Amino acid sequence: MADELKKLLNRNDLPAMIVEIDTTFDIGNYYVTWMTFRVTDFYDLETSPMPTAGLACFIHSKKLQASHEYFLNMVNEEIPELKSATNVLFCSDEEAAIVNALEKVFPNIPRTRCHIHTWKNIKLKLRSLGVTGKSSLKVYKDQFYQLINQKSYVEFRAVLRTFSLNNWSADFLKYFKANIEPDINNMGVWSLQKYGVNFHLSTNRAESFNALVKRRFMKPRNYGEDDIILGSSELVRRQVLRIRRARYGIGESWLLQKEFRHLYDINREDKLNPDDDEDQHELDTEQIQSQDVLLV
Structure with missing residues (x-):
């Protein structure tokens, strides 16, 4: 492997x-x-x-x-x-x-x-702060995913400010800034796009x-x-x-x-890739053909 x-x-x-x-x-x-x-x-x-x-x-x-x-x-x-x-x-x-x-x-x-483990951590913290209802937890979950799906860190900060001013408690905001925000630039969709990844x-x-x-x-x-x-x-x-x-x-x-x-091409006879090892190609072919019944 x-x-x-x-x-x-x-x-x-x-x-x-x-x-x-x-x-x-x-x-x-x-x-x-x-x-x-x-x-x-x-x-x-x-x-x-x-x-x-x-x-x-x-x-x-x-x-x-x-x-x-x-x-x-x-x-x-x-x-x-x-x-x-x-x-x-x-x-x-x-x-x-x-x-x-x-x-x-x-x-x-x-x-x-x-992101799944991150949301689980957030949910545990919210429950410790007394936020236990499904509807209330869903609001926070939707807001978390809205944050990490922004197009840039600047937009993330703007949306975070809106949430913190409107309905986030001081205790939860303190937790988020200390435990979640430090990883945001490695978790947000905007930061992953440079790796060819368009989703969290x-x-x-x-x-x-x-x-x-x-x-x-x-x-x-x-x-x-x-x-x-x-x-x-x-x-x-x-x-x-x-x-x-x-x-x-x-x-x-x-x-x-x-x-x-x-x-x-399993039937090819010429060597199309100069980096290929022809002996290995033949071995791979034999292994693949011999495993048809076992793995199909």
């Missing part, structure tokens, strides 16, 4: 790659953190979003910054090209251990904050990958670490094969961008 990631780094002909990091729970007496990435040579359509691939996972007993630094340093050791990549954007929730570890190990890669981002895709893990391991909840590692390896192996199948247009709904399809 590292090879799949490397193929997409520093590409000017592809959108920015979103790398998501999220921790899942309730699998065993430990946590599992996954780093996933979006395979950007596919179209990202409403009916067929680009595939999300699992890059690396980390099993840990405590959610410590030092632990996540160890994990990220291992990723950096295996893929040193990632640290200087110019087309990568990290997306995570606001878990301090992950955020601080990312800033330390990958200081030059920008990070955006998941979340870690939903990483959590969807976590759902695959949970469906594989939740019952009977007595899996050891070795089981998680072996099972996760199988999930990733199948995902690699599915991505390769999709590039060759075989049995998958993911749609490869049109300008790259001539590079993946």
Whole structure:
């Protein structure tokens, strides 16, 4: 999977790659953190979003910054090209251990904050301030999304001033300025457009990958670490094969961008891409054909 990631780094002909990091729970007496990435040579359509691939996972007993630094340093050791990549954007929730570890190990890669987790944090704060009714919470939710969908930071500030003058309490405004506004310039749609992203981002895709893990391991909840590692390896192996199948247009709904399809003709005999390894192409073809029954 590292090879799949490397193929997409520093590409000017592809959108920015979103790398998501999220921790899942309730699998065993430990946590599992996954780093996933979006395979950007596919179209990202409403009916067929680009595939999300699992890059690396980390099993840990405590959610410590030092632990996540160890994990990220291992990723950096295996893929040193990632640290200087110019087309990568990290997306995570606001878990301090992950955020601080990312800033330390990958200081030059920008990070955006998941809008879904941000709203959940805001809702918890509002409830602590006595705002519990569904209609009242919906007003704040609509206002939050109105703020991050502005066209510029200047417009964000103007709208925020309107909300703070009209119906925001002093306590909530203080919380927002201290805990949400510092991340706005990495979360608002206006700031994401320079990465070719025209919508606010979340870690939903990483959590969807976590759902695959949970469906594989939740019952009977007595899996050891070795089981998680072996099972996760199988999930990733199948995902690699599915991505390769999709590039060759075989049995998958993911749609490869049109300008790259001539590079993946399963019957081709000539070498169209000078960077291709012909032996690897033949191996990929054999693997894809041999997996037809297994993966369709």
